[in-house]
Amino acid sequence: MMAMNEPARDEILPLWPTWVGQLLLPDAEEANRALIELAAPPGIAGNLFEVDHRAVVWLREWIVAAVGQWFEHVNVQPAPQWRLGGRLEALGFGHYRELGNESGAYLAGLYFVNAPAPPELDHLRSDCLPSHVSLLDPRVGFNALGLEGDPNFNESRTLVPVAGMLTLWPGYLRHCSRVHLARAPWVRVALRIELDGRPGTGTP
């Protein structure tokens, strides 16, 4: 198709936003209590979603709904088949997760089983934000000449964990979990959504 010169429209087009989806799961208290019990030592090794447990089934159902909404939001219909991986984590005092992404995953995310307890230190700087999750702008270096107020200035978006909150983001997006500084464990499920079958084929 040959290109045609386009009459200009007066617009400011927001190209390539990085989508982050958040869903606060209703009636999560009972499942969260069960997941906290599962996270207690010895915990669950491997994929949480291979565990036959009512709370795990409940969480899986919500993730299925959320991923379906994601594909709807980005105009991928019908949604491709995908598989779910989950790692149940209980971060203890001084634990953190450094910057990384989920190589090979279409989506990644976290489900917050509990809200982390406040830090048990009183000397922290105001910018330390313990037990928070930071997402980093994938346009590395874009903030170099950013002006406070423009969408390039803040290279990170920091999430405040809320019990029952399910958050998804693209698998390539780098994120980190700030250090947890409370004795009560910070329980979450780290998620990987991988496409199943050949990309671009709709349904495998």
Place this chain on the structure above:
Amino acid sequence: MSAAGAAPRMAFSGVWPTLLVSRRLPGFEKPTAGLAAHILEQEARETDYTARYQQQSFFSGKRPSVHWLKDQIDQTTTAFLRHVGIERALSWTLFGWYNTNRYGDHHAPHTHPRAYLSGTYYVRVPPAPASVDDPKARPGCISFYDPRTGANMITVGPEPDAHAAHVVCPSAGTLMMWPSQVQHYVHPNLSEEHRVTISFNLIMDPAVYWPVGKRGL
């Protein structure tokens, strides 16, 4: 403990958009004719001036058409800054140059380091000739590339992340501006008519970043 059938909806936030400004300048015909005449005069005096663009100082010209374009760029910049929520007064400097693309001329993918915004005003954009038989050709158009390199690597196809290039085929009278970090490519001109544009870098004055009183070690 069961997931409800009528599920609540996930809230989506589109963070870190890359903003592309497009504006058709009102009353562009007369000043654009003046700009074209000015550029033709310079072309007659200089050779390869587009390649030596850093030697140009387009906006130092005293012609009314040059002033008109500079005013339009300044106004558009102010509107852009308001759009993103910046109301405070800022100061900047514009560095401009013209480009003449003859048949086959193009601009390889590049960025504009050390500038806040870059842009182009389209003076003359010849239509693609019917003789072009490459269905993938976009002669004279400009492509902008997703700065999230690799974001399209695991995509299904219809979603926006799958499309790493955004192609625009502007017409004369259009002003486009974008963050200077965005890589872009100007496709070859495949017309015997010249494609004429004026490009610029908008550089914020240093005090914008480090206001007086906050400088120093």
